[in-house]
Amino acid sequence: MNDLLVVGEGLTGLFAAWLAAKRGAHTTLIAYGRGGLELSSGCLHLASGASPHAEIASARLPHPYALVGTDTVFRALEALTQLLEASGLPYSGRLDANLLLPTAAGATIAPAFAPHSLARSDLANHGPMTMAGLTGFRDFDAALASRRLATRLQRSIATVDLPLPGPAPRRDLYATDLARRFEDPDWCRETCRAWKPLLIGVRKLGLPAVLGLRHHARVLQAIEEALELTAFEIPTLPPCVPGLRLEMVLREACLDAGVDLIEGAKAIGRVDGTGLFARASGVVAMTAGGPQLHNAGAVLLATGDVLHGGLVAQQNGLIRESVFDLPVVHNADRATWTSPRAADPQPYASFGVRVDASMRPLDEGGQPLLPNLYAAGGLLAGARRTEEGSRQGVALSTALRAVEAAIP
Amino acid sequence: MTHPAPALSADLCLKCNICTAACPVAAVTDLFPGPKAVGPQAQRFRHPLLPSPDVSVGWCSGCGTCTRVCPHGVAIAEINIQAKARLAQEHRPPLRDHVISRPEWLGIAGSLTAPITNPILRLGPARWALEKVLRIHRHAPMPPFARRTLRARMRQRCVSSPPADVANVVAYYHGCSTNYYEPELGEKAIAVLERLGCSVILPPQRCCGLPLQSNGFFPAARRQASTNIRLLLPYAQAGIPIVGTSTSCTLALKHDYRTILGVEGEAADAVARGTFDIFEFLATRLDAALDGIDFAPIEATALYHPPCQLKSHFMGTPAMRVLRRIPGLKIILSQSECCGIAGTYGLKHEKFAVAQAVGQGLFRQTADSGADLVLSDSETCRWWIEQHAGHTVVHPIELLARSMRLA
Numbered sequence: 133m134n135d136l137l138v139v140g141e142g143l144t145g146l147f148a149a150w151l152a153a154k155r156g157a158h159t160t161l162i163a164y165g166r167g168g169l170e171l172s173s174g175c176l177h178l179a180s181g182a183s184p185h186a187e188i189a190s191a192r193l194p195h196p197y198a199l200v201g202t203d204t205v206f207r208a209l210e211a212l213t214q215l216l217e218a219s220g221l222p223y224s225g226r227l228d229a230n231l232l233l234p235t236a237a238g239a240t241i242a243p244a245f246a247p248h249s250l251a252r253s254d255l256a257n258h259g260p261m262t263m264a265g266l267t268g269f270r271d272f273d274a275a276l277a278s279r280r281l282a283t284r285l286q287r288s289i290a291t292v293d294l295p296l297p298g299p300a301p302r303r304d305l306y307a308t309d310l311a312r313r314f315e316d317p318d319w320c321r322e323t324c325r326a327w328k329p330l331l332i333g334v335r336k337l338g339l340p341a342v343l344g345l346r347h348h349a350r351v352l353q354a355i356e357e358a359l360e361l362t363a364f365e366i367p368t369l370p371p372c373v374p375g376l377r378l379e380m381v382l383r384e385a386c387l388d389a390g391v392d393l394i395e396g397a398k399a400i401g402r403v404d405g406t407g408l409f410a411r412a413s414g415v416v417a418m419t420a421g422g423p424q425l426h427n428a429g430a431v432l433l434a435t436g437d438v439l440h441g442g443l444v445a446q447q448n449g450l451i452r453e454s455v456f457d458l459p460v461v462h463n464a465d466r467a468t469w470t471s472p473r474a475a476d477p478q479p480y481a482s483f484g485v486r487v488d489a490s491m492r493p494l495d496e497g498g499q500p501l502l503p504n505l506y507a508a509g510g511l512l513a514g515a516r517r518t519e520e521g522s523r524q525g526v527a528l529s530t531a532l533r534a535v536e537a538a539i540p
Numbered sequence: 541m542t543h544p545a546p547a548l549s550a551d552l553c554l555k556c557n558i559c560t561a562a563c564p565v566a567a568v569t570d571l572f573p574g575p576k577a578v579g580p581q582a583q584r585f586r587h588p589l590l591p592s593p594d595v596s597v598g599w600c601s602g603c604g605t606c607t608r609v610c611p612h613g614v615a616i617a618e619i620n621i622q623a624k625a626r627l628a629q630e631h632r633p634p635l636r637d638h639v640i641s642r643p644e645w646l647g648i649a650g651s652l653t654a655p656i657t658n659p660i661l662r663l664g665p666a667r668w669a670l671e672k673v674l675r676i677h678r679h680a681p682m683p684p685f686a687r688r689t690l691r692a693r694m695r696q697r698c699v700s701s702p703p704a705d706v707a708n709v710v711a712y713y714h715g716c717s718t719n720y721y722e723p724e725l726g727e728k729a730i731a732v733l734e735r736l737g738c739s740v741i742l743p744p745q746r747c748c749g750l751p752l753q754s755n756g757f758f759p760a761a762r763r764q765a766s767t768n769i770r771l772l773l774p775y776a777q778a779g780i781p782i783v784g785t786s787t788s789c790t791l792a793l794k795h796d797y798r799t800i801l802g803v804e805g806e807a808a809d810a811v812a813r814g815t816f817d818i819f820e821f822l823a824t825r826l827d828a829a830l831d832g833i834d835f836a837p838i839e840a841t842a843l844y845h846p847p848c849q850l851k852s853h854f855m856g857t858p859a860m861r862v863l864r865r866i867p868g869l870k871i872i873l874s875q876s877e878c879c880g881i882a883g884t885y886g887l888k889h890e891k892f893a894v895a896q897a898v899g900q901g902l903f904r905q906t907a908d909s910g911a912d913l914v915l916s917d918s919e920t921c922r923w924w925i926e927q928h929a930g931h932t933v934v935h936p937i938e939l940l941a942r943s944m945r946l947a
Contacts, residue, residue: 160856165611170558302570303577308561309570371561387873390864394856396608419854421794422813424824441611 134160134392136538137414137428139399139455140442142167143524144509145434146382147212148531152432153389157539160392160426162399162417166379168440173341173367174374175233175243175250176212176223176528178205180521184244185227188525194514196526199489200533208528213245219381220349224251230521232256234263234338236272236368238280242521247374249352253338253364255285262290262331263338263366269296269305271369272340292330297322307368308376310342314351324358334361341365341373348377397424401431401456403502412505415455430504430538431456433493434531437510438480451483453511458485458493458501461513477519484513491534506534546618546799553580553614559606564848564878565599568897572599575606578623579616586623591630597623599894601882602754603848617852618800621753628756636674637755640884644747647720650685658684677892681881681923683721690714690723691742694730698742702778711743711775711782713815715789717919728941729785729818735944736822736829743782744771748792749801754883758801765797765808773807776814783821785937787850787917788883790817794853817850817917818937823858830865835943837868842939843911845874845902845925847918848882859917859936866943872909876902879916881924896928903929915939 138149141163149161179187179197188205191197197205206227213223225231225245232255233241240255253261263281265274278289296310297319314320331337343365344351356363367374387393397417402425404413414428433455435442444454451462462483463469469480485493485507492500493507508530510517517523559575560566566574578597585593597620606616628637639646650657660666667678691698691714703709710733718726730740749764772782772793784790793815797803822830846857863871879899880886886895906914906929914933916922922933941947 162856164613166558166562166609167611170561171556303573305570306557306560306566306574308567312567371557376561384875392856392861394854395851396854417855419794420791420812420852421815422809424820424855 134158134414134426134428136160136430136432136535137162137426138432138434139163139415140167140434140436140509141165141383141395142434142436142440142509142527143169143378143382144436144527144531145432146379146386147208147528148432148434148508148535149391150215150382150386150389151211151532151535152539153386153391155535155539159390160394160428161386162394162397162415162426164396164398164441166395167436169375169379169382171370171372172375173235173241173243173250173372174247174378175241175367176209176225176245176524177242177521178209178227178244178525180230180242183228184230184525187520194486196487196512196515196530197522199487199491200529204533205525205529208532209245209525211532212528215385216378216381219385221377221381222248222349224248234277234281234366236277236340236366238277238284240281240284244525247365247377249343249348249363249365250341250367250374252362253366258287259336260290261336261338262292262334264292264294266310266340266342267293267295268301269310269340269342271307272366277366290334292334294327294330297326306371307340307342307373308345308371310340311345311373314342314344315347317354320351320354321358324355328359331359331361336362336364338364338366340368342368345373345377346380399455403456410502412456412502430506432534432538433485433505433507433511434509435511438483440510442511443483453485453493453507456493456505458507459496460484461486477516481518482513482516485511486513489533490537491530492537504538506538508534545802546615546622547583549613549615550580550583550619552612554612555581556611558609558611559616562605562609562877564603564605564876564880564898565601565894568900569599569894571894572596575600575616575620579606579619580614582623583619586626592623592626595627598627600624601878601880601885601891601895601898603878603882604852605848605877608851608854615799621800625753625756625758633756634675636676636888638757639674640676640887641751641755641757641760642747643716643720643751647685647689647716651687651689651720654685654687671889675889676887677889679927680887680892681920681927683923685720686723688723690719690726693723693727694742697730697740700744702774702780703741706778706780708738709780710738710740710821711772711780712740713745713772713782713784713789713793714742715784715786716747717786722919725785725935725938728947729937731946732937732941732944733783733818735833735946736826738826743775746771748789750788750792750796751884753792753796753800754885762801762803765792765801765803768793769797769803769807769811772811772814776810780814781821781825782811782815783818784815785818785917785935786919787817787847787853790815791849791852817853817855817858819859819862819917820853820855823861830862833865833944835866836945838866838939838943839868840912841870841872841910842913842915843872843874843906843909844915844936845876845879845921847916847921848878850917859915862940863915863936866939869939869943871915872911874902875905879921879925881920883920886924895924899924899928906931
């Protein structure tokens with residue numbers, strides 16, 4: 133018997149499962165595929181605007197920030213950054229101002245916290261910088277990134293092409309391939325030796341985010357010492373290494389804390405009893421052989437939004453939640469789900485499950501549907517997370533609140 | 541239940557590369573373009589009547605990690621195993637592949653001649669000759685054959701039909717490795733089940749056919765599948781659980797027959813639903829019986845490597861839930877998706893170095909962890925890890941048997 137069964141292996145699910153296991157709860161995390169962290173930059177966005185703190189404090193119901201309160205957001209962030217620090221993946225940032233970081237497309241992002249290696253690029257500092265492309269690595273074009281960034285910021289950014297030692301690869305290299313190569317100390321040393329003469333006078337060097345995976349801190353230090361400069365990383369196309377590093381730390385923290393991880397199985401919610409006596413009893417997991425029952429004292433849905441499988445659009449035009457078939461706040465008229473322009477804010481992004489202050493999904497009348505069913509993260513209604521820049525803040529804070537409610 | 545052809549799932553691919561990031565083979569060699577590239581991406585260039593456009597899918601080890609991590613339901617590994625079988629049809633496979641695909645024939649011949657065969661297989665020149673003639677790598681693990689098979693030792697348990705009284709009866713699917721190489725493992729598994737109140741029988745059974753499937757001999761693999769379904773169906777229909785200690789065999793019965801080989805129908809479904817990995821069975825069916833056991837402490841640190849084939853059951857790691865009952869035992873989980881051998885992949889001369897590279901992380905973790913022993917549920921993983929990491933590697937059921945004072 134599980135105390136808590138978490139569904140979903142994204143930031144919300146992994147963080148919640150880790151928190152629950154740390155509180156001594158017997159926790160199982162079940163996931164139909166891995167979550168979106170590997171597609172993300174690994175940065176933590178809380179709120180756009182001058183001060184994330186002020187934005188969070190001014191959130192109004194039914195925004196999840198207003199439900200959980202500012203304090204929960206900060207405590208969640210503290211718990212995560214402490215874990216990351218202890219796991220050799222330190223993050224930096226502030227609550228009263230966002231960072232300004234470059235992307236591989238030469239745009240900028242403004243997270244509150246970012247992995248140390250990304251945060252060091254902070255464009256608010258106006259010192260000279262050079263961006264490096266790696267020969268044969270297609271997923272980062274330094275010339276494109278620097279040209280667009282230079283236009284955006286009205287400053288000049290130098291670029292350099294750096295060769296990769298060894299025979300030419302027999303296929304296109306992914307960011308993960310390079311990250312693994314950099315973990316080989318000999319290869320890393322040889323690379324730095326080849327680069328050194330090309331970097332005379334460079335003080336601050338931007339590289340695609342491929343500087344190691346599991347031993348990233350060691351790789352970064354080795355490169356900076358060998359090249360005698362400050363290096364920062366720019367997140368690339370997926371698989372995006374900084375997001376993968378964050379996912380690996382969280383998954384291993386879960387396993388270390390005793391979480392039972394079930395990957396690959398689709399989960400279907402189970403309810404026992406009716407009316408006032410109805411409770412979530414667990415899930416049915418679709419294993420390779422057939423359905424398997426999992427019992428749980430409480431279930432936490434961390435399945436994400438419509439892009440991540442937490443919400444499904446049905447033939448009849450209704451949107452429902454995918455595990456327990458919960459009602460979803462959404463526009464009845466399908467024509468209004470999307471904006472005409474892909475780059476505009478999308479109305480469907482705010483569809484989701486309405487919850488109470490304990491993160492329990494509510495029925496149309498505003499009453500909790502089941503006393504022991506919780507939802508967190510992208511599944512929730514009430515936030516326009518991309519537009520607001522609140523994606524990770526909502527994920528972490530609602531995960532913490534749900535775990536505190538489920539495992540008192 | 542009919543399973544949609546894996547190829548049809550290719551259109552669900554968003555090209556997110558989560559599978560590529562997780563693939564243990566693409567991580568160590570640029571000969572393999574990665575599961576997405578050779579799977580859902582290359583699929584659109586494959587035509588049933590035209591030759592395969594690309595041979596790089598041949599580097600796929602078939603570990604199944606890609607399908608397990610895919611968030612969009614693409615049967616990546618299944619697509620790739622079928623594409624590899626097409627390659628085997630188009631390019632005459634070497635004699636070696638025919639030989640290593642038939643562990644049952646090897647087992648029968650090997651156990652009959654064990655006193656002669658075992659010493660010969662330990663000789664360097666013999667292994668050198670095998671490498672030259674058959675292209676089986678000279679350092680690939682080749683465990684000794686048992687002189688007496690499990691079935692010979694357990695003759696009184698061998699049955700030809702289900703018993704009339706099926707209460708607490710368990711049908712043990714031992715597979716080839718337990719029967720011909722590790723009968724002691726089978727004896728311990730049976731002892732554990734009996735101590736927990738089960739009555740264990742050995743139903744008629746044949747090699748699951750997975751090695752044939754992995755090497756692309758689909759017609760022969762389908763014959764094994766149909767035979768096993770026919771032999772095991774009466775037990776499944778009688779409600780007798782079919783329990784195995786070899787995770788890849790049980791995965792074949794549960795999943796591969798239907799989804800990869802296309803051997804479908806109600807009989808295949810009944811056998812699949814009635815089949816359990818032994819720890820799945822213990823954790824889900826015998827929890828109460830386990831509560832009644834006074835486990836002896838084992839003061840040791842064990843590194844547990846759940847085989848890729850076990851994780852493809854989509855049931856997590858049930859052994860962890862059971863082993864936590866052993867007082868004093870500290871378990872470290874493997875950080876590797878796969879040990880490298882992937883069944884018969886690492887035996888092959890041309891694949892050996894890649895398979896070794898896949899396992900490097902695990903071998904290093906074993907050395908660094910200070911573990912006293914390693915646990916793994918699959919026989920080929922155990923032999924491979926033992927050879928490379930130098931640690932004793934046992935099936936987790938053996939440790940449980942020890943703690944239950946049965947070994």
